[in-house]
Amino acid sequence: MKFADIPGLADLKARLIDSVKQNHIAHAQLFLGKPGALNLPLALAYATYLHCENKGEHDCCGTCAACSKNLKYIHPDTSFVFPFRSIPKSEEADQVKAETLKLWRSFLLNQPFDDLTGWINQYEGEDKPASISVETSREIIRTLSLKSFESKYKIMLIWQPELMHPSAANGILKILEEPPANTFFLLVSNAAERLLPTVLSRTQLVQVPLLTDDEIENYLDQKLSVSQDRRSEIVQLADGNLNQAIKLTSSEDDHYADKFADWMRSCFKRDYGKLVAFADDFHDLDKLNQRNLFLYGLGLMRETLLHHSGAEGISRAKSGELKFVKDFSKVMNVDKIASVNSLISGAHYNLERNGSAKMIFLDLSLQIANVLNPN
Template identity: 30%
Template sequence: MQFKDVIGQTHIKEKLVQMVQHNRLSHALLFLGKEGSGGLSLAMAFAQYVVCEKVNGKSTPQEAGPSLFEEEPTSSTPHSQVQTDSCGVCPSCIKAQKLIHPDIHFSYPVITKKSGEKPVSTDFITEWREFASLYTYGNVYDWLQSINAENKQGNITAAECNEIIRKLNLKSFESEYKTLIMWMPEFLGKEGNKLLKLIEEPPPNTLFIFVAENESEILQTILSRTQLVKITPLSNLEVEAALELRSGANIEKAHQVAALAEGNYREALQLLQHAEADWHSLLREWLNAILKTGPAAQVKWIEEISKQGRENQKQFLKYFTHLLEQAVRARSFQSISENQGPELDFAQRLNKLCSIPQQEAIINELDKASYYIERNANSKMLFHALSIKLYHIISNNSLILVN
């Protein structure tokens, strides 16, 4: 993967290139960014940049560039000669793109295939190559589902730590540098302390790249030994452009999905996949069942929503949250365009139905429901409980929702 294949993050790409070109690269980096912001994509693109033969000067003697970990040369590289991306065509780049470069190693959460086994990442390398090529912006749930983990908890095990130590103490095969990309170090328990000596005193020309989403869940002993590279969420315009160019979405649909995704490209792809679902009608039916038509209608609606998959249920709750946020924004405008569309019309109805504190309470309940859905909560029980909570929050002003 090249930097040009990574959505947005222009400033971070430039920073990473400068680290290499000016010999300021730390041997242990932490790429920290929320889900869908492109941390894994950046890590793979950067690893390819490091091994690229044109970047490190192996393609021709005249093009020899600076070493990553040596003293900075007295004469800086002319701007016209600075390689700001890997070439994509040299043998090293081709191997890196296929995730088969012998000096780029990957570590990620895995599961035990058989009782008593001590799983390591290479047990799932074929599945990883497919996942990292097709779902670069996927999350750990997507990965575990792709290896049929079902309800098993993924881990980066002590056996994996021992394997990392073994691999990184070997000489590099082709490149001058050995790189380890550890995706989701949050799944590294106390056994991660095995890596501390290696991180503190690595073999020459060894680069660690940790790709994480939640800083608070990373071992502090590892966190303190890394240089932070903070990855910001994508802008709506960047998500919108990516949906149009990469997924063939039309301009209107890409604009709507980007607004809902809030900088999370993985979420945007999920929303686009379910874009034909009529969340608007489903939400109207639910609120009328809660506030007007009674328990029988609620049971019927809950039966319907419980047949949807977990991703569909999460997208529906996210859509409701989006409408409530629209409702809060609509209160700030004295006049609304006549051509406001169904979403703003519904948002105005929600404003007549609920005060801002009520809307905040509903959003809080929807967020908690999404959290429990991710953790395999029983959907019927969850939506029954959620319906009761919404009834008590909103009270009985139900006629507002009827056309």
């Protein structure tokens, strides 16, 4: 991974590069971000830059021997620790670990912006909890006790350290605080509150924000050639999460804006026949598109509130979406917006708990009709 492969985050990239140029590299850094933040790609690009033999002004060279290995995640002086299922005694541990490392490299190459769920699906471990075992902490210490093979630096990248067994986390405290010379820990986390305070106190925080709407939209346009109307819908749903945005591009090309607008008009008109037909159509959607329609609706409630309150300057709505929001905000007030938002949130909650999609949608439609047009 190179810095150039990561959209946005220009200031953060510059700060990391400058730390290397000035030789002010913290021995243990915590790349912290909300789910969907690009903290893992950023840590990978940072590791590549550290090993690069011909560092550029703004990125690694990408062509030296070190870069060639790093871009395939096979550099001998970069070690990876990541959550995995427990290995029963009936399996050959060394063979499982070797196969898992191949899967990990494939995961990073093919799905560089994916999350823990994507990794678990990669090794087909959906029915088994993923964690970082006590034995892994011993392997960390053994690995870092060896001299570097090729590079000036040794790097230990720990992804999802919040999933470390408490004994494993305690087992690396000493080496985390006082690693061998030119050895660096890069911890990549989405939940600092689940880390041991003793781990937090030994790391320097690198806060990684979610991408802006413009950065998401530019990526969808330039890298994936997504149409403008579809980009607007995806940006609303992704809310700064590039991984979510990419997955939405491969889902059914559903026009949530049109569906939601027709649904709200039918609720306002109390067109019960059409609402029943909508419920049937909703039932036929897959779970992802059912969830996304509700999430899109919640986003539109936000936009409606902004326009109703005269705060259009921070609105995300564009093109056809914007026209609907402007018209919808004329018949809404703050109480109605809050009520509809609460109803959609409750329906989303019930849907996630495997309630009947048709019943949830029809009940929601009738309740929204009462809010929009109580007479």
